[in-house]
Amino acid sequence: MERIVSADPLTIERAARWIREGRLVAFPTETVYGLGANALDADAVARIFTAKGRPATNPLIVHIADIDTLDRIAQPTEDARRLAQAFWPGPLTLVLPKMPGVPDIVTAGGETVAVRIPSHPIALALLRAAGVPIAAPSANRSESISPTRAEHVARSLGPELEMILDGGPCDVGLESTVLDLTCDPPAILRPGMVSAEEIAAVLGKRVATGHRDGDGVAKSPGQMLRHYAPSSPLRLSENIWCEIPETGRVSILAYTLPPDSIRPGTHIHFLPKLPNPYAANLYSALHALDADHPDLILVQQVPDTEEWTAVRDRLRRASAS
Numbered sequence: 001m002e003r004i005v006s007a008d009p010l011t012i013e014r015a016a017r018w019i020r021e022g023r024l025v026a027f028p029t030e031t032v033y034g035l036g037a038n039a040l041d042a043d044a045v046a047r048i049f050t051a052k053g054r055p056a057t058n059p060l061i062v063h064i065a066d067i068d069t070l071d072r073i074a075q076p077t078e079d080a081r082r083l084a085q086a087f088w089p090g091p092l093t094l095v096l097p098k099m100p101g102v103p104d105i106v107t108a109g110g111e112t113v114a115v116r117i118p119s120h121p122i123a124l125a126l127l128r129a130a131g132v133p134i135a136a137p138s139a140n141r142s143e144s145i146s147p148t149r150a151e152h153v154a155r156s157l158g159p160e161l162e163m164i165l166d167g168g169p170c171d172v173g174l175e176s177t178v179l180d181l182t183c184d185p186p187a188i189l190r191p192g193m194v195s196a197e198e199i200a201a202v203l204g205k206r207v208a209t210g211h212r213d214g215d216g217v218a219k220s221p222g223q224m225l226r227h228y229a230p231s232s233p234l235r236l237s238e239n240i241w242c243e244i245p246e247t248g249r250v251s252i253l254a255y256t257l258p259p260d261s262i263r264p265g266t267h268i269h270f271l272p273k274l275p276n277p278y279a280a281n282l283y284s285a286l287h288a289l290d291a292d293h294p295d296l297i298l299v300q301q302v303p304d305t306e307e308w309t310a311v312r313d314r315l316r317r318a319s320a321s
């Protein structure tokens with residue numbers, strides 16, 4: 001049986017049954033593809049860690065279908081309700097005190113749980129059909145580039161993953177913003193396309209961002225520096241057209257045109273200089289560049305402004321060796 005199946009009412013129903021039976025299913029969300037299991041079934045969740053090669057110390061995000069389910073998973077604060085109202089369904093994950101019914105393996109033994117309602121219609125249909133919350137990390141091997149297409153998942157994860165629901169390319173393209181609401185002020189643990197400014201505007205208070213270039217993020221165990229990385233070395237460059245090495249096979253990711261004299265054989269991939277379409281296509285571009293196994297992937301650094309924060313974060317991690 002082919003692992004990649006086009007998502008339709010029948011395949012979604014089958015995927016939902018598999019989730020209830022404790023099996024793994026990869027499915028599209030608006031951010032990246034997720035590797036899902038019944039969040040209330042500790043054995044099923046354990047299979048996620050095995051399939052990804054993920055350390056047991058790194059907790060998972062619980063995906064829910066509707067706001068009524070939130071109280072079964074977490075203890076939402078007033079701020080949480082406000083943010084859920086404003087941004088769900090969508091690419092914002094809230095870290096909250098957990099409810100006792102959530103298995104320890106989901107939260108890596110911690111007292112908090114990360115939760116979100118995704119906006120992708122196939123993710124929502126799967127969650128509703130399954131009738132259980134779904135724990136899902138990005139559907140890639142730990143520390144490799146996140147998947148934004150079904151074929152990225154198939155290439156990254158082995159045969160232990162039997163079903164990949166294909167919903168086409170993800171339109172946000174970067175993982176959700178992770179916001180810790182168990183501290184004061186609330187803190188962004190992972191920047192995403194929902195920005196600190198937008199969150200602060202809804203809450204009417206300051207939001208801590210420990211994520212500017214150079215800063216470390218303390219509290220999110222998944223935020224080790226090397227992450228999202230291709231297998232070829234990746235270097236970030238401000239003056240990309242002056243820094244192409246004389247030798248070796250170089251692949252370039254850029255948003256401006258080169259001067260007319262570029263070393264022959266250099267492969268260039270262009271993305272638009274606009275944060276949303278750039279983010280939507282970044283991982284696909286990195287997967288494609290990486291598939292050629294060049295000696296070096298040279299990436300044009302993006303602007304140091306608020307709307308590029310999440311992209312800069314992922315590029316920095318991809319370039320960390």
Ligand code: TXA
Pocket residue numbers: 029031032033034035058059060061091093095107110112113114118136137138139174175176177178189190219220221222223
């Ligand atoms: O967009 C997304 O968030 C995607 C889709 C599938 O929803 N999921 C995703 O999951 O990116 P993952 O496991 O690749 O990243 C989850 C991040 C990790 O950095 C993890 O450490 C952090 O969220 N996290 C999860 N639970 C947490 C908790 N209780 N406290 C702090 N950080 C947590």
Ligand code: MG
Pocket residue numbers: 137138146
């Ligand atoms: Mg991930």
